[in-house]
Amino acid sequence: MTDHAHPQDHIVPTEADLATIMKIIPHRYPFLLVDKVRDVVARQSAVGIKNVTFNEPHFQGHFPGAPIMPGVTIVEAMAQTAAVLVGLSVGFGDKAPLVYFMSIDKAKFRRKVVPGDVLELHVQVKRGSTKIWKFEGVAKVNGQVAAEAEFAAMIDASAKSAE
Numbered sequence: 760m761t762d763h764a765h766p767q768d769h770i771v772p773t774e775a776d777l778a779t780i781m782k783i784i785p786h787r788y789p790f791l792l793v794d795k796v797r798d799v800v801a802r803q804s805a806v807g808i809k810n811v812t813f814n815e816p817h818f819q820g821h822f823p824g825a826p827i828m829p830g831v832t833i834v835e836a837m838a839q840t841a842a843v844l845v846g847l848s849v850g851f852g853d854k855a856p857l858v859y860f861m862s863i864d865k866a867k868f869r870r871k872v873v874p875g876d877v878l879e880l881h882v883q884v885k886r887g888s889t890k891i892w893k894f895e896g897v898a899k900v901n902g903q904v905a906a907e908a909e910f911a912a913m914i915d916a917s918a919k920s921a922e
Contacts, residue, residue: 769850771799771801771847771848772799772847773797773798773799773800774795774796774797774798775795775799775843775847776795777794780793780794780795780839780843783842783843783847784839784843784858785856786839789815789816790835792809792835792839793807793808793809793836793839793840793843793880794808794810795807795808796808796840796843796844796847799844801847802848802884802887803883803884804844804881804882804883804884805840805841805843805844805882806840806879806880806881806882807836807840807843807879807880808877808878808879808880809836809877809878809880810877810878811828811872811874811875811876811877812875813826813874813875815828815874817829817832818874826873826874827871827872827873828872828873828876830866830868830906833868833872833878833898833906834863834866834896834908834910836880836898837880837882837894837896837898837908837910838858838860838894838910838912840880840882840896841882841884841892841896841910841912842858842914844884845887845914848887851916856914856915856916856917857914857915858912858913858914858915859912859913859915860910860911860912861891861910861912861913862909862911863908863909863910864908864909864910865907865908865909866906866907866908867907867908868905868906869903869904869905869906869907870900870903870904870905870906871905872898872905872906876900876901877900878898878900878905879899879900880897881896881897881898881899882894882895882896883896885909890913890914890915890916891911891913892911893909893910894909894910894911894912895907896908896909896910
């Protein structure tokens with residue numbers, strides 16, 4: 760009797776460092792918004808880590824003298840964490856597929872995120888298939904909820920971004 764391996768039959772790492780993240784998703788500076796992903800549970804959940812620093816370009820204009828991380832970039836950071844979770848779960852490796860938002864729902868912003876904060880991006884899969892995935896995300900700083908949203912994305916593994 761012979762066992763046949765399937766693409767989903769691989770060992771899923773429980774975390775991803777920056778080099779691994781950059782192999783899985785195509786985002787680059789200044790739009791790579793996740794420094795690390797930990798606590799990965801394949802096809803279920805993960806926690807992204809974003810170290811918020813003053814030298815990020817959006818702080819030049821948002822807002823001079825009172826830097827606050829834009830809410831849309833917090834949601835994007837949650838989505839990047841989710842894309843890494845999917846990539847690790849299905850074994851994208853060096854493919855860096857393109858990921859497209861399909862929807863963002865129930866977005867709420869509860870606390871400012873400022874330079875010096877460590878943003879924890881908790882994402883949980885609500886539904887996942889070959890191409891379409893839906894997630895719940897909660898961004899926290901020191902255990903306090905900063906933002907939350909539900910979002911869906913299409914993952915196009917056949918398209919690879921130009922590097």
